[in-house]
Amino acid sequence: MSQVSTSPSMAAVGASAKPERRDIGLRGRYAAERRFRFYGMAAIAFGLLFLFLLLFSVVSKGYTAFQQTMITIPVEFSQQIIDKNNERATNPQKLVTANYPVVARNALAKVLGVSEDDRAGLKAVNGMISDSVRVQLRNLVTADPSIIGTTQKVTFLAHGDLDSAFKGQIDLSVPETNRKVSDKQVGWMNQLAESGALSKHFNTGLFTNGASSRPEAAGVGVALIGSLYMMLIVLVLSLPIGVAASIYLEEFAPKNRFTDLIEVNINNLAAVPSIVYGLLGLAVFINFAGFPRSAALVGGLVLTLMTLPTIIIATRAALKAVPPSIRAAALGLGASKMQTVFHHVLPLAMPGILTGTIIGLAHALGETAPLLLIGMVAFVADVPATPMDPATALPVQIYMWANEAERAFVERTSGAIIVLLIFLILMNVGAILLRRRFERRW
Amino acid sequence: MNMMSEAAVEKALDRQMNDISYKMIGKDVSVYYGEKRALYDVNLNVRENTVTALIGPSGCGKSTFLRTLNRMNDTIDGCRVTGRITLDSDDIYDPNIDVVELRARVGMVFQKPNPFPKSIYENVAYGPRIHGLAKAKADMDAIVEQSLQKAGLWNEVKDRLHEGGTGLSGGQQQRLCIARAVAVSPEVILMDEPCSALDPIATAKVEELIHELRTNFTIVIVTHSMQQAARVSQRTAMFHLGNLVEENDTDKMFTNPDDQRTQDYIMGRFG
Amino acid sequence: MSISFLLLIIAVIGVAGYLFGSWRANALAGGKLSSLHSRPGYYGSFVAIWSILPALVVILVWIIASPIYISSTVRGGFPEEVKATSQAEQNLAYNMIGAISRGLNTLSAQEREAMFQDSATARTVLAAKGVPLAADPAPYMLTSADDLNRMTQASSTFLSILVIIAALAGAFLSYRAIAPKFRARNRVEGVMLVSLIAASSIAILTTVGIVASMATEAIHFFNMVPAWEFFFGTTWDPRFAAAGATASAGQFGLIPLLAGTLYIGFVAMLVAVPVGLFAAIYMSEYASRTVRSIAKPLLEVLAGIPTIVYGFFALITVGPFLRDISAQLNGLVTGNYASFIQAQSVLTAGIVMGIMLIPYVSSLSDDIITAVPRALRDGSLGLGATRSETIKRVIMPAALPGVVGALLMTASRAIGETMIVVLAAGVAARMQLNPFEPMTTVTVKIVNQLTGDLEFTSPQTLVAFALGITLFAITLCLNIYALYIVRKYREQYE
Ligand SMILES: Nc1ncnc2c1ncn2[C@@H]1O[C@H](COP(=O)(O)OP(=O)(O)O)[C@@H](O)[C@H]1O
Numbered sequence A: 001m002s003q004v005s006t007s008p009s010m011a012a013v014g015a016s017a018k019p020e021r022r023d024i025g026l027r028g029r030y031a032a033e034r035r036f037r038f039y040g041m042a043a044i045a046f047g048l049l050f051l052f053l054l055l056f057s058v059v060s061k062g063y064t065a066f067q068q069t070m071i072t073i074p075v076e077f078s079q080q081i082i083d084k085n086n087e088r089a090t091n092p093q094k095l096v097t098a099n100y101p102v103v104a105r106n107a108l109a110k111v112l113g114v115s116e117d118d119r120a121g122l123k124a125v126n127g128m129i130s131d132s133v134r135v136q137l138r139n140l141v142t143a144d145p146s147i148i149g150t151t152q153k154v155t156f157l158a159h160g161d162l163d164s165a166f167k168g169q170i171d172l173s174v175p176e177t178n179r180k181v182s183d184k185q186v187g188w189m190n191q192l193a194e195s196g197a198l199s200k201h202f203n204t205g206l207f208t209n210g211a212s213s214r215p216e217a218a219g220v221g222v223a224l225i226g227s228l229y230m231m232l233i234v235l236v237l238s239l240p241i242g243v244a245a246s247i248y249l250e251e252f253a254p255k256n257r258f259t260d261l262i263e264v265n266i267n268n269l270a271a272v273p274s275i276v277y278g279l280l281g282l283a284v285f286i287n288f289a290g291f292p293r294s295a296a297l298v299g300g301l302v303l304t305l306m307t308l309p310t311i312i313i314a315t316r317a318a319l320k321a322v323p324p325s326i327r328a329a330a331l332g333l334g335a336s337k338m339q340t341v342f343h344h345v346l347p348l349a350m351p352g353i354l355t356g357t358i359i360g361l362a363h364a365l366g367e368t369a370p371l372l373l374i375g376m377v378a379f380v381a382d383v384p385a386t387p388m389d390p391a392t393a394l395p396v397q398i399y400m401w402a403n404e405a406e407r408a409f410v411e412r413t414s415g416a417i418i419v420l421l422i423f424l425i426l427m428n429v430g431a432i433l434l435r436r437r438f439e440r441r442w
Numbered sequence B: 001m002n003m004m005s006e007a008a009v010e011k012a013l014d015r016q017m018n019d020i021s022y023k024m025i026g027k028d029v030s031v032y033y034g035e036k037r038a039l040y041d042v043n044l045n046v047r048e049n050t051v052t053a054l055i056g057p058s059g060c061g062k063s064t065f066l067r068t069l070n071r072m073n074d075t076i077d078g079c080r081v082t083g084r085i086t087l088d089s090d091d092i093y094d095p096n097i098d099v100v101e102l103r104a105r106v107g108m109v110f111q112k113p114n115p116f117p118k119s120i121y122e123n124v125a126y127g128p129r130i131h132g133l134a135k136a137k138a139d140m141d142a143i144v145e146q147s148l149q150k151a152g153l154w155n156e157v158k159d160r161l162h163e164g165g166t167g168l169s170g171g172q173q174q175r176l177c178i179a180r181a182v183a184v185s186p187e188v189i190l191m192d193e194p195c196s197a198l199d200p201i202a203t204a205k206v207e208e209l210i211h212e213l214r215t216n217f218t219i220v221i222v223t224h225s226m227q228q229a230a231r232v233s234q235r236t237a238m239f240h241l242g243n244l245v246e247e248n249d250t251d252k253m254f255t256n257p258d259d260q261r262t263q264d265y266i267m268g269r270f271g
Numbered sequence C: 001m002s003i004s005f006l007l008l009i010i011a012v013i014g015v016a017g018y019l020f021g022s023w024r025a026n027a028l029a030g031g032k033l034s035s036l037h038s039r040p041g042y043y044g045s046f047v048a049i050w051s052i053l054p055a056l057v058v059i060l061v062w063i064i065a066s067p068i069y070i071s072s073t074v075r076g077g078f079p080e081e082v083k084a085t086s087q088a089e090q091n092l093a094y095n096m097i098g099a100i101s102r103g104l105n106t107l108s109a110q111e112r113e114a115m116f117q118d119s120a121t122a123r124t125v126l127a128a129k130g131v132p133l134a135a136d137p138a139p140y141m142l143t144s145a146d147d148l149n150r151m152t153q154a155s156s157t158f159l160s161i162l163v164i165i166a167a168l169a170g171a172f173l174s175y176r177a178i179a180p181k182f183r184a185r186n187r188v189e190g191v192m193l194v195s196l197i198a199a200s201s202i203a204i205l206t207t208v209g210i211v212a213s214m215a216t217e218a219i220h221f222f223n224m225v226p227a228w229e230f231f232f233g234t235t236w237d238p239r240f241a242a243a244g245a246t247a248s249a250g251q252f253g254l255i256p257l258l259a260g261t262l263y264i265g266f267v268a269m270l271v272a273v274p275v276g277l278f279a280a281i282y283m284s285e286y287a288s289r290t291v292r293s294i295a296k297p298l299l300e301v302l303a304g305i306p307t308i309v310y311g312f313f314a315l316i317t318v319g320p321f322l323r324d325i326s327a328q329l330n331g332l333v334t335g336n337y338a339s340f341i342q343a344q345s346v347l348t349a350g351i352v353m354g355i356m357l358i359p360y361v362s363s364l365s366d367d368i369i370t371a372v373p374r375a376l377r378d379g380s381l382g383l384g385a386t387r388s389e390t391i392k393r394v395i396m397p398a399a400l401p402g403v404v405g406a407l408l409m410t411a412s413r414a415i416g417e418t419m420i421v422v423l424a425a426g427v428a429a430r431m432q433l434n435p436f437e438p439m440t441t442v443t444v445k446i447v448n449q450l451t452g453d454l455e456f457t458s459p460q461t462l463v464a465f466a467l468g469i470t471l472f473a474i475t476l477c478l479n480i481y482a483l484y485i486v487r488k489y490r491e492q493y494e
């Protein structure tokens, strides 16, 4: 900019002494200029405002998901309840089907001083404990049956509603009948919190658990594994294929009708709605080739086809950016065209290719619609052992939770979105760093 | 700004004004592109109704100086101008001076013809329209016709005024751009190598045009070609490495320059 | 032998071929590498390629051909009364035989014997082995299953032998071909070139796959529902039939879905176009370098956020906000605090989709605007135009074709967008003009029809493909036209 500001002072222009000076409507024109400029700033502000709102909305709703209310109390593994007739030696089923929730309930009732025959009281106590306690205690007992009859200190999940209440997400001024936790439960909660038996812990379950109908026990662990499988498949397939295709198109292809067609085709594939790839996957991989539904393999293949155009476009740009002088130099030394490309051009283009690949992968990681069609909207509680097993993916898990109305699931959904966004940020930052690190000015 | 007191400047200016009529006066003009200095304290005056040619080897700052005269440098990021330039005794870098108005008084024609992707008529009418110079359609028609006539293009395009301006030949395009500048009725027209993209015949036409425009306008023209400077200008200024080497009557400049470097350049020893 | 083991064997033969090939080339050169046409590694690669490629081709052909052959043989062995039944029933029977055959492999010899004695016990026996059957198998199925197993076994053995022979023969023949004057590099590079070409034709194959697969299924659909009822029908009511039931009548009118799609896309463009365009103009013409370097990437973050996140944002934040604010407004004006905007509505989906599209509009337009030559800008400024005049009267008219292309591309994205509308637009297929009410879109219905049980014989499932191919055709036309315009535009300023 010049040292002198370009903005004029209207007064001075008006007061100018020159009589023959023409009136060229400066006042109105500068007003229009300011208006126009304002629209531009407003547009950017609007976009940024919504970016901020979106992130704020997700983070403010979701950050609490990274903590989980737990109850730590001594639990008596009563022989009376678990295995009344002492038949576990002959009937191992006994330990599997025992009524563990009652064990936990009684333990909590004892701590809270609720009598054994106060049925309403016991029910309220039961409502403070997550149903997941059944599996947790069962696993403890089947792993080591000798603890039956002893008392052990156990940490288990509080019920989702209690978790919400403890995090202050339930409005306690609402009449008692209209909310999910009663005053009595809130009193107990505070009592337990004071004694240290109830407290918030870092929510490891969010990262390790699979789908669950109980929000407090639901996690994205299984979905993460599914997404990981798919990303690996996408990477392994789309990077070599994409690079090979780009090398051909950029370095070898003659300019003719056919390569023109491929060119137009790739640009179009990049703009085909993602859901169409889902239909393709359903019709070709599942219905025609007979791959299993919900499998990470199919998801990976679909996402590969979807990501290929992005990678090809990025790779071609990177190859184009390598100056022709490099090729000329290598060819001049007697290298074949193939050697020139693979030994000289490709290594120079690699940072650009990898950047494009990471961005393509990031896109694939967040993609939901095609996965819905190939049946990845499934309730998958177990970690898929191979890419052929039923699996789900992080964004699909988010979609499924978004459809659950319960408050605690809103928190989970937002938490899962935060996890997804963190992955995306990491990938993009990686791409930016890669570009910075290797950026070359020819 | 320079360190000379305001009063002293005024005095100096008055003295000069008494002798000859100067349209624009540049005093200690320096230009920086970021850290890089492109002009060193140039003192150059532009006489009214005269064609002043700026010559010199490429990269010596001719265009840079030309652009300071209507503040086109403002549009370049990181460009900084110091010194003082006046137009009829108004300091054009004064904060109270308005660039839009300045550029309406000091028009510019560029090296490469750059007609807008609009019709011929609209190209010429563009300036008068934004400045609101014509109140009625008839006024505008008159301005367009006169401008095209002044630019010597009227007879060639009068039947296709509403066809695209980009469809003309290079020489016609450049004359269209001149007509476009003339239509605003500026006081000064700056031309940056207006013929460098044209063939010899088109060049001759534009040179002829410049000759005629001199009666109504003050013209500053950057040119690469010595012959062109000799043909069209009355005054010539020679730049070298960002310095003004010599400014003189064109005739004298080409026959008996004061400065050795001018002589060398004109003899073709560098450039 | 499993396929993966076979692949391993091939790989081993390939590596061995590489080593022997290079070694032999070295030996032939006798220390004078220049006497060879190519470097030894190329001879090695040549042998490796000939060991691996033919074997892989054999496997590929086998994988495709053998199930077809086996299936047709087993079906040929069906009793006549089964052959007389419908194709669907035969498929069912064949699937059951497949399940039984898997179960058979897990049984011990006695269990097998017992089961063959009494086919009625088969279901319980197999269930205990973790192979559930849908019904009691007919006796012929057990023998068929046995045949199936035997054929699969034989086929697998045969394949293993064939593959190993192919690999060894390839290795041997190519090894023999090695000679100092042999142009190994050219051969290897020829193979590489072919694989490069193959990789680029995947792009074509994908398009062919999309069109062919969707067209096939859509044709099945149009055999059940007349095309004109689909394309011009104004009622969408597919009546989910129970799985297996034959095509119960339902109405599959595309028009209400298309109306919803276009309406929501229109609202989205109403948000995205002005905001995106002005943002692009501000960034390319006004913003200082610092502002640009901050605002541009931040806006592009909007493009990197997955659409499911936008959908959730619409569902949880924007929808309820619009609903509540409309209730407040209504209350202020009429005293009746009933909301007139529903949480799921055209407006909610449109606004949020519009926000998602802002970065597309702005970055595409930014590219286009910066492609306008600087000379035009200078020409206008040099005549004394203000910046906004220059933009409005010179730059935008010059950029117009390119911008139109960019907007068409954006529109095609709006039409194909799925997750936002799935969560925020609603599922009711209605034709109406009130933006405060829910409407549904083509993409929502594709998802609806394909989640849950699939029945590739019922129109309820197949209609999704008809919808899909319609969507594909619309977006394809928009994109091709947009690409064409933008290409023309770029050529103009190159
Ligand atoms: N926009 C710019 N940014 C940076 N440096 C510039 C710019 N324009 C010109 N220069 C530099 O200023 C000097 C003078 O340039 P210019 O006035 O264009 O020379 P001329 O027109 O005499 O050939 C040159 O060294 C050139 O590199």
Ligand SMILES: [Mg+2]
Binding pocket: B062, B063, B064
């Ligand atoms: Mg120049």
